Amino acid sequence: MNIRFRNIIAIILTSVWVNASEFIRNEILLKTYWVDHYQSLGMSFPSGPTNGMIWIAWGFLFALAIFLISRKFDLIQTALIAWLMAFVLMWVVTFNLNVLPGAILIYAVPLSMLETFIGSYLCIKISPNKQ
Numbered sequence: 001m002n003i004r005f006r007n008i009i010a011i012i013l014t015s016v017w018v019n020a021s022e023f024i025r026n027e028i029l030l031k032t033y034w035v036d037h038y039q040s041l042g043m044s045f046p047s048g049p050t051n052g053m054i055w056i057a058w059g060f061l062f063a064l065a066i067f068l069i070s071r072k073f074d075l076i077q078t079a080l081i082a083w084l085m086a087f088v089l090m091w092v093v094t095f096n097l098n099v100l101p102g103a104i105l106i107y108a109v110p111l112s113m114l115e116t117f118i119g120s121y122l123c124i125k126i127s128p129n130k131q
Contacts, residue, residue, distance in 0.1 A: 010126035014119045015063035021115040030104050037101035070123040083116040
C-alpha cells in the first residue's frame with residue numbers, strides 16, 4: 001500500500017473513531033447532564049442536524065490534527081499534545097462561557113483521553129512515520 005493511501009486511511013479511520021466516541025459520550029452517556037445544565041441557564045441544548053454536522057467536521061479536523069502531530073512525536077506525546085489542545089482548551093472556553101456542566105468532567109476526562117490515545121494509536125499504526 002503506498003504512503004499517501006495509508007495516510008488517507010489513517011485519517012479516515014481516526015475520524016470515524018473520534019466521531020463515534022464523541023457521539024457515544026455526548027449523545028448517549030452524558031446527554032442528560034448537558035440538557036439539564038442548559039435548562040438551568042434558561043437555554044436549549046443545541047443538538048439539531050446542523051450542530052451535528054459541525055461536530056462531525058470537528059471530529060474530522062481533530063483526526064487530521066492527531067495525524068499531523070503523530071508525524072513528529074511518539075504515541076504518548078501525540079496523545080497528550082492532541083488531548084491538551086482539543087479537550088482541555090475546549091473545556092476552558094466552555095467553562096468561561098458558563099456552558100460547561102462541571103459534573104461531566106469525571107466521565108469526560110478519562111473517556112476523552114481514551115478517545116485521543118486510540119486515535120493517536122490508529123494514526124501511528126496505520127501510517128507509521130518511518131517512511
